[in-house]
Amino acid sequence: xxxxxxxxxxxxxxxxxxxxxxxxxxxxxxxxxxxxxxxxxxxxxxxxxxxxxxxxxxxxxxxxxxxxxxxxxxxxxxxxxxxxxxxxxxxxxxxxxxxxxxxxxxxxxx
Amino acid sequence: xxxxxxxxxxxxxxxxxxxxxxxxxxxxxxxxxxxxxxxxxxxxxxxxxxxxxxxxxxxxxxxxxxxxxxxxxxxxxxxxxxxxxxxxxxxxxxxxxxxxxxxxxxxxxxxxxx
Numbered sequence: 001x002x003x004x005x006x007x008x009x010x011x012x013x014x015x016x017x018x019x020x021x022x023x024x025x026x027x028x029x030x031x032x033x034x035x036x037x038x039x040x041x042x043x044x045x046x047x048x049x050x051x052x053x054x055x056x057x058x059x060x061x062x063x064x065x066x067x068x069x070x071x072x073x074x075x076x077x078x079x080x081x082x083x084x085x086x087x088x089x090x091x092x093x094x095x096x097x098x099x100x101x102x103x104x105x106x107x108x109x110x
Numbered sequence: 111x112x113x114x115x116x117x118x119x120x121x122x123x124x125x126x127x128x129x130x131x132x133x134x135x136x137x138x139x140x141x142x143x144x145x146x147x148x149x150x151x152x153x154x155x156x157x158x159x160x161x162x163x164x165x166x167x168x169x170x171x172x173x174x175x176x177x178x179x180x181x182x183x184x185x186x187x188x189x190x191x192x193x194x195x196x197x198x199x200x201x202x203x204x205x206x207x208x209x210x211x212x213x214x215x216x217x218x219x220x221x222x223x224x
Contacts, residue, residue, distance in 0.1 A: 097155050
């Protein structure tokens with residue numbers, strides 16, 4: 001079993017839709033939870049991170065962590081074609097040696 | 111300021127040849143990481159340099175892989191006697207040396223072994 005599981009998609013939605021991206025993880029010691037966005041042929045860029053359980057909001061993006069069920073979510077409101085990318089969840093006990101999911105490819109059509 | 115720079119951006123090599131991949135981290139970042147991204151596999155941790163400490167090599171897949179970091183800055187990942195399964199995107203990232211300091215990634219080197 002992988003330490004972090006993520007549906008690879010692709011997930012196709014129309015512009016303006018609410019997008020829900022999810023990961024599950026196995027190690028209850030994980031404390032830091034991150035979402036990275038990766039455009040084609042580019043390196044991942046950090047979107048958001050949360051420490052322990054709870055929600056964090058940044059503009060159209062909301063990150064949610066439920067440590068009791070080991071479930072990580074990223075919600076994107078009013079999705080735009082420019083949001084089309086691969087979204088990677090990552091976690092660990094710290095920022096070092098992050099464990100990544102395989103990434104979910106998101107396609108937002110105009 | 112400048113981000114993490116990796117070179118070359120693409121490398122095609124024949125099976126059995128050695129390759130060197132270079133990473134220039136963000137100035138002032140004392141932590142440096144190498145990850146490998148294969149199709150459908152996500153990012154796989156390879157090696158981690160933390161300041162002046164001995165590197166964490168626990169992710170290197172075989173003894174054909176090695177990395178060094180000179181002067182606490184530039185890093186080189188070397189793959190000897192390349193195999194087709196080494197084909198992947200090799201990503202370098204750097205960060206400040208704090209627990210909650212985010213990783214900044216370069217755009218990677220796409221290695222193809224023919």
